[in-house]
Amino acid sequence: MTVHTLKNPTQSTHIRISLTKRIARPYINAYTAGILLGIVLFAAFFLTGNGLGASGGMNRVIVWMEDGLVPWHVDRTPYLLDMAGGSKDPLDSWVVFVGVGVVAGGFISGWYNGRLKMETNRGPRVPIRLRWVLAFIGGAFMGYGARMARGCTSGQALSGGATLSVGSWVFMFAVFGGAYALAYFVRKFWN
Amino acid sequence: MAPFPLPIETILGHGGQYILYLLIGISFGAVLEVAGFGNSKILAAQFYFKDLTVLKVMFTAIIVAAVLIFATTALGILDFNLVWVNPTYLVPGIIGGLIMGVGFIVGGFCPGTSLVAAATFKLDGLFFVIGAFVGIFLFGETVGFFDSFWHSTYMGRFTLDELFGVDKGVIVFAVVLMALFMFWGGEQLERIIGKKDLKAEPKWRYGAAGALVLVSAGVMLLGMPTTAEKWDRISTEKEALLADRSVQIEPAELLSLNYNDRLIVKMLDVRSESDYNTFHLLDAEHISPEDIPKKIAGFHLEPDNTVFVIMSNDEKAATDVWKTLTAESVPNVYILEGGINNWLMTFDSADYNASTALASPSDDQLRFAFPVALGSRHAASSPNPQTFADLEFTSKVKLTSKRGATGGGCG
Numbered sequence: 001m002t003v004h005t006l007k008n009p010t011q012s013t014h015i016r017i018s019l020t021k022r023i024a025r026p027y028i029n030a031y032t033a034g035i036l037l038g039i040v041l042f043a044a045f046f047l048t049g050n051g052l053g054a055s056g057g058m059n060r061v062i063v064w065m066e067d068g069l070v071p072w073h074v075d076r077t078p079y080l081l082d083m084a085g086g087s088k089d090p091l092d093s094w095v096v097f098v099g100v101g102v103v104a105g106g107f108i109s110g111w112y113n114g115r116l117k118m119e120t121n122r123g124p125r126v127p128i129r130l131r132w133v134l135a136f137i138g139g140a141f142m143g144y145g146a147r148m149a150r151g152c153t154s155g156q157a158l159s160g161g162a163t164l165s166v167g168s169w170v171f172m173f174a175v176f177g178g179a180y181a182l183a184y185f186v187r188k189f190w191n
Numbered sequence: 192m193a194p195f196p197l198p199i200e201t202i203l204g205h206g207g208q209y210i211l212y213l214l215i216g217i218s219f220g221a222v223l224e225v226a227g228f229g230n231s232k233i234l235a236a237q238f239y240f241k242d243l244t245v246l247k248v249m250f251t252a253i254i255v256a257a258v259l260i261f262a263t264t265a266l267g268i269l270d271f272n273l274v275w276v277n278p279t280y281l282v283p284g285i286i287g288g289l290i291m292g293v294g295f296i297v298g299g300f301c302p303g304t305s306l307v308a309a310a311t312f313k314l315d316g317l318f319f320v321i322g323a324f325v326g327i328f329l330f331g332e333t334v335g336f337f338d339s340f341w342h343s344t345y346m347g348r349f350t351l352d353e354l355f356g357v358d359k360g361v362i363v364f365a366v367v368l369m370a371l372f373m374f375w376g377g378e379q380l381e382r383i384i385g386k387k388d389l390k391a392e393p394k395w396r397y398g399a400a401g402a403l404v405l406v407s408a409g410v411m412l413l414g415m416p417t418t419a420e421k422w423d424r425i426s427t428e429k430e431a432l433l434a435d436r437s438v439q440i441e442p443a444e445l446l447s448l449n450y451n452d453r454l455i456v457k458m459l460d461v462r463s464e465s466d467y468n469t470f471h472l473l474d475a476e477h478i479s480p481e482d483i484p485k486k487i488a489g490f491h492l493e494p495d496n497t498v499f500v501i502m503s504n505d506e507k508a509a510t511d512v513w514k515t516l517t518a519e520s521v522p523n524v525y526i527l528e529g530g531i532n533n534w535l536m537t538f539d540s541a542d543y544n545a546s547t548a549l550a551s552p553s554d555d556q557l558r559f560a561f562p563v564a565l566g567s568r569h570a571a572s573s574p575n576p577q578t579f580a581d582l583e584f585t586s587k588v589k590l591t592s593k594r595g596a597t598g599g600g601c602g
Contacts, residue, residue, distance in 0.1 A: 027233075030244045031374075031396050033226030034251020040218045041256040046263065047211065049196035049273045052219050054303035058320075059327050066331070079334045097209040099306065101216015106307030108217065109224035118312040121231045121299070135231070135315040138298015139305065139322020140329070142291050146302055147330035148341065149287025151277060153301035154219070156284070157249065160277035162256035164350040164362055167279025171288040178292020183238035186296055190235045 024114040041162055050094055051159025055143065055152035057099025059083075063090040095155075123190040134189060149174075193270035193424075193520075195263070220307050229308040231299030231315050238296055241385035243377035250370040258407050261363045265413040267424060271359075272491055272520045281344035298322065348488035360411035367407040371400050418484065422518035429517055433510065439528035442537040443584035445500055449474075450576050454590075455497045457490075461512050462503050462531070466557050468564045470531070473573035475502065480512050490521045498588055502527035502534075507555045522591050532558045537582070538574040 027033075044051055060083060067074045067084040074080040084090040110116045122131035146152040149171055151160070157175065160168020199208045226248050227233045236242035263269035295301055300308060300319045308316020334341055351366075352359040381387040422429075432438050440448075448456045458475035460467050467477040478486065490499065499521065503509040509526045516524045527534065539559070567573070 027227035027230075028225045029393055030226065030247035031251050031393070031399065033222060033244075034248040035255050035399070037219075037222045037226070037248060037252035038255025038259070040215065040222055041252055042259040043218075044215045045256070045260055045274050046195050046269055047197055048199055048208075048215070050212075050275050052215070052303075054301075054306060055323070055327065058302060058306075058323060059331070062324055062328050063331065066328075077331070077335060078338070079331055094209065094212040097212035098216035098219065101213045101218075102220035102223070102303055102306045103310045104213075105217035105220025105222075106224045106229060106310035107220075109221035110229065110307075110311030113225065115224070115229070116311050118314065120314045121308075122315065123232075123235075131315055132318045135298045135300070135318040136322035136325075138294045138296075138300070139319035139324075140326035141294030141322075142298060142301060142305075142319070143294075143323035143326025143328075144330045145287045145290030145292075145294055145326075146323075147287070147327055147334070149284045149291065150280060152291070152303065153249075154303040156277055158252060158256075159275070161249075161253040162260060163274060163276045164257065164352060164359065164366075165277040165279060166346065166349045166351055166354050167281060167284045168277045169351065170279075170281060171284040174285045174288025175292045175295065178289035179238050179296040180292075182293055182296045187239065189297075190232070190299075191239060 024117070037158075038162075041158055045159075045163070048094070051155065051163070053095040053098055053151065053155035053159070054102060055146040056093075056095035056155055057097075057102075058143070059147060060090040060093055060096050061099075123188070125191075126189050131189075193264075193267050195269045196273050219303070220310070223304055223307045224311065228304040229311045229313055229316065231308065231313070231319075234301075234304060235296065235299050236385075239384070240380040242387075243381055246377050247374060250373060254367045254370045254403060254407075257363050257366060258403055258410065261359055261410050261415070262406060265360065265410050265415055267416055267421075270520050271415070272487070276348045276350060278492075279344075279346040279349045280342065281346060283341050283343065294326075348492070358411070359415050360407075360413065364404075364407045364411040367403050371404070374400075418515055418518050422514055425518065429514070433513075436528070437587055438513065438524070439506065439526045440500065440587050441528050441584040442534045443579065443582040444586060444588065445527055445534075446538075446574060446576055446579060446582075447584070448498060448500070448588060453496060455494060456500060457493065457497055458500045458502065459512070460502055460531075461508050462557070465564075466504065466531075468566055469557065469561050470535070470559070470565055470569050471567055471572065472502070472531075472534070473567040475567075480508060480515075483512055483515055484519075487516070487519045487521060490516065496590060497523060498590070499524040500527055501525070503530050503555055504532055504557045505530045505555045523588070525588060530555070535559050535571055538571040538579065 041052055063074070063080055063083045066080060067090060074084045075086075083093075107116070120128050120131055122128065126134070142152070149156055151168075151171075153175070156168045157172045161172060199211055203211060223229065227244060228248070233242060233244050237245035260269065260271070260274065264271045291301070298305075298319045300316060302323050305316045305319040305323060309320045350359070351362045355362065378389055378392065382389050445456075445458075448454055458472055460471050460475040460477050461480050461483075462477075464477060464479075471477070499516065501509040501512045501516075501524065506526060506529065509530060513524055513526050529536070535558075561569070565572075
């Protein structure tokens with residue numbers, strides 16, 4: 001189903017550096033992946049009481065850097081103070097370790113499945129530098145929005161969705177609504 | 192008491208617990224990678240109805256996890272009170288979600304998937320991660336300008352079953368059916384717009400769908416355990432605590448707790464409103480026993496060093512509330528020994544209570560008559576700890592460390 005994008009290097013690959021001699025395996029079926037993800041999500045709740053998260057860990061890394069560079073500023077900003085005020089260590093939080101795990105797990109799986117490849121995935125009509133700029137801008141929007149919504153797709157949509165939080169379900173429709181509303185206007189970037 | 196979630200900080204230690212979180216994160220990252228979520232083209236295709244992998248993976252994960260969470264809760268294995276539920280801040284959630292939608296379609300990732308993309312050397316993923324760090328930084332620097340908005344429309348721990356007034360099992364069943372309908376619709380879109388051959392999809396998905404429907408129907412029929420059922424499961428163990436009086440604290444201990452800077456003491460006065468207005472302890476909160484169930488979610492969000500002290504005129508009403516809170520696994524709950532009557536006996540001047548004590552007190556009645564309703568303006572509402580410094584008491588309060596959720600998924 002998704003293999004064709006990988007086997008079409010003229011579209012999706014800019015610099016082809018294969019870091020392993022492994023042959024790229026196709027991605028697994030979406031329902032299989034969903035079941036596995038559901039089991040991981042359940043295991044997280046069942047063992048620890050906490051769900052999954054990604055942007056929270058990234059947030060704490062940023063706050064940790066701010067606390068190292070400008071501690072006086074952190075101590076005057078209530079939002080940052082909550083995580084790094086006084087002797088608090090912003091990295092002393094479960095969500096940071098989940099975030100580190102996500103990077104490690106992605107890398108391990110990418111290596112094992114032969115998908116560690118330096119490339120830029122983009123629509124056929126988008127120059128590579130534009131794709132990078134768009135990724136950066138999109139990331140900035142995503143980061144800002146995720147903090148405003150108190151969670152990203154992992155921490156709000158998946159975790160809150162499975163625990164039936166009203167706010168998370170409304171949030172989920174807002175994310176898809178925002179993306180679908182804009183999709184038509186940026187169709188040239190992807191198609 | 193339901194054994195899960197585990198008190199992992201107690202078992203593995205403060206640092207040791209992070210190994211478990213690291214393993215959870217590794218599994219999470221690996222699953223995202225094998226699903227193809229490191230590839231922005233697959234993620235973006237969702238929004239042009241060509242490839243609905245995102246919808247299928249997300250909603251399969253949500254219904255599988257929800258069915259497992261509520262099946263184990265219904266069976267009494269998992270304590271849902273200790274499971275983190277994202278608090279609802281309705282409008283900031285919607286606005287943040289819309290902004291994220293823009294970021295998703297422009298950038299092609301969400302934060303978790305971009306980490307996986309960057310970890311597998313996708314350069315667009317790397318630029319997205321850098322952008323996300325910048326966005327997160329900007330939020331931290333600007334939230335001060337709209338702080339009241341960011342905290343607005345707060346509805347606390349608010350779940351769909353409360354919104355619709357039905358049992359959680361019914362919602363789980365409905366969510367499963369809704370997701371299966373979405374999968375069917377999504378596959379039709381993939382066939383029509385994405386020109387996919389649905390015959391290539393695995394046949395077992397029908398079996399899996401049937402299994403989810405059956406299990407969620409079972410959860411619906413079983414229902415979630417009520418407070419009374421939860422109490423029944425733990426009653427032998429907890430009745431013993433009541434019987435050997437290890438949770439009833441003396442008035443002198445409560446007075447010392449109130450002056451302990453390391454603790455947050457939440458005094459809950461569960462008497463009638465008129466008794467409360469007549470006399471109550473300074474900072475005691477009035478709450479009728481029938482309103483307790485609505486407060487439980489909030490009690491679970493109090494800091495770790497919170498001690499709850501329940502008081503009635505004697506002990507009967509307070510003990511009932513103690514049982515409710517204990518069954519709902521609120522930590523560190525104690526009863527004021529002998530209630531308000533005993534408090535007044537201890538701290539009111541002797542001549543006053545002798546002259547005003549009612550002739551024949553029945554159980555859980557205020558045995559002191561006050562000429563006017565003084566509320567907390569009575570001298571005994573906040574006794575001077577210096578005056579009573581030599582009052583002796585058996586210290587019973589022991590803080591138990593919290594188990595279960597410690598904060599938001601992206602907190």
